[in-house]
Amino acid sequence: xxxxxxxxxxxxxxxxxxxxxxxxxxxxxxxxxxxxxxxxxxxxxxxxxxxxxxxxxxxxxxxxxxxxxxxxxxxxxxxxxxxxxxxxxxxxxxxxxxxxxxxxxxxxxxxxxxxxxxxxxxxxxxxxxxxxxxxxxxxxxxxxxxxxxxxxxxxxxxxxxxxxxxxxxxxxxxxxxxxxxxxxxxxxxxxxxxxxxxxxxxxxxxxxxxxxxxxxxxxxxxxxxxxxxxxxxxxxxxxxxxxxxxxxxxxxxxxxxxxxxxxxxxxxxxxxxxxxxxxxxxxxxxxxxxxxxxxxxxxxxxxxxxxxxxxxxxxxxxxxxxxxxxxxxxxxxxxxxxxxxxxxxxxxxxxxxxxxxxxxxxxxxxxxxxxxxxxxxxxxxxxxxxxxxxxxxxxxxxxxxxxxxxxxxxxxxxxxxxxxxx
Numbered sequence: 001x002x003x004x005x006x007x008x009x010x011x012x013x014x015x016x017x018x019x020x021x022x023x024x025x026x027x028x029x030x031x032x033x034x035x036x037x038x039x040x041x042x043x044x045x046x047x048x049x050x051x052x053x054x055x056x057x058x059x060x061x062x063x064x065x066x067x068x069x070x071x072x073x074x075x076x077x078x079x080x081x082x083x084x085x086x087x088x089x090x091x092x093x094x095x096x097x098x099x100x101x102x103x104x105x106x107x108x109x110x111x112x113x114x115x116x117x118x119x120x121x122x123x124x125x126x127x128x129x130x131x132x133x134x135x136x137x138x139x140x141x142x143x144x145x146x147x148x149x150x151x152x153x154x155x156x157x158x159x160x161x162x163x164x165x166x167x168x169x170x171x172x173x174x175x176x177x178x179x180x181x182x183x184x185x186x187x188x189x190x191x192x193x194x195x196x197x198x199x200x201x202x203x204x205x206x207x208x209x210x211x212x213x214x215x216x217x218x219x220x221x222x223x224x225x226x227x228x229x230x231x232x233x234x235x236x237x238x239x240x241x242x243x244x245x246x247x248x249x250x251x252x253x254x255x256x257x258x259x260x261x262x263x264x265x266x267x268x269x270x271x272x273x274x275x276x277x278x279x280x281x282x283x284x285x286x287x288x289x290x291x292x293x294x295x296x297x298x299x300x301x302x303x304x305x306x307x308x309x310x311x312x313x314x315x316x317x318x319x320x321x322x323x324x325x326x327x328x329x330x331x332x333x334x335x336x337x338x339x340x341x342x343x344x345x346x347x348x349x350x351x352x353x354x355x356x357x358x359x360x361x362x363x364x365x366x367x368x369x370x371x372x373x374x375x376x377x378x379x380x381x382x383x384x385x386x387x388x389x390x391x392x393x394x395x396x397x398x399x400x401x402x403x404x405x406x407x408x409x410x411x412x413x414x415x416x417x418x419x420x421x422x
Contacts, residue, residue, distance in 0.1 A: 010125060062115060093164060134340070232369065313385045314383060
């Protein structure tokens with residue numbers, strides 16, 4: 001599927017999503033550095049933890065509001081809040097006014113309003129795509145996100161010193177433009193039955209309790225959590241292992257010119273290789289893999305992805321680690337879009353954003369698993385961690401196989417209804 005063939009709303013949301021991710025990736029690490037300089041590292045860590053917890057709560061609130069009031073209204077409210085917050089951030093970091101507490105409060109507001117809008121954005125992508133096109137849509141979206149990640153990291157890294165106010169001003173202008181695009185060009189996509197959803201705090205809590213009782217959905221979240229728990233290892237246990245245990249070695253040698261790398265250098269190379277491969281090859285590989293059966297693609301992707309991480313856990317040769325990065329990237333490109341398609345297929349249309357918000361919790365839980373893996377990795381050998389990754393991957397595959405069977409059963413049950421309606 002070509003980008004030009006997508007629904008208007010899809011093209012707008014993918015385009016807008018690029019700028020949102022670009023500024024998010026550019027600014028979030030810089031805000032942590034900024035707070036650590038204003039206060040200290042421990043205080044900055046606590047401040048960002050509060051932001052993370054608040055964002056989870058706002059995701060859940062946004063999920064309910066989007067099911068009740070529609071996607072467009074929630075997106076507009078969230079994006080307007082982000083825009084106003086960034087205007088404030090630029091003002092309180094200008095020569096006219098400089099306030100650390102105000103910077104934090106406004107940053108918290110920006111993160112919370114973005115959290116409110118996120119489930120509506122994800123649900124809108126599902127609303128206007130078809131089961132047949134979703135894997136292609138998510139492949140394009142995944143590629144766009146990685147381009148934003150690469151460019152945002154570079155811009156933030158090079159322009160923080162001396163240009164922090166300029167970055168905040170650019171973010172304010174961009175988020176204002178995003179709000180205008182949503183206001184002027186985006187149409188409502190929520191299913192008509194969503195308007196019948198009850199309003200208020202009690203119905204919201206009851207709705208999330210219903211989500212928590214959905215055993216099929218819980219299996220889906222658990223499968224995603226297992227895969228994500230492996231993926232976050234590059235930022236947790238593997239980062240520590242490379243920083244402390246990886247031997248310094250020669251990577252390249254051309255005559256008298258040599259390149260020597262240590263574990264920290266290799267960590268940067270692995271991340272850059274992964275992102276660059278997704279950006280350069282993502283769409284081509286996605287098109288090539290589109291010919292495969294989706295369940296085979298997802299299962300094979302998890303196997304390949306897990307094998308790459310096991311190699312990272314055990315490897316001590318830089319070139320073998322780089323080769324494993326290629327393996328990891330291939331596994332990601334195989335399983336990520338299909339997994340998102342499966343999520344879209346298994347959540348009820350009338351409560352879609354509630355489910356999307358709850359599904360997003362696997363990311364936060366995965367970061368907790370990553371933190372625990374650092375503790376575990378301090379007392380066990382690296383081969384134990386590699387076996388743990390294998391166990392996570394195997395368990396995820398079993399869960400996904402069961403979920404595909406459930407999807408098939410639901411599709412078979414819908415066929416007689418469709419024929420009767422015809």
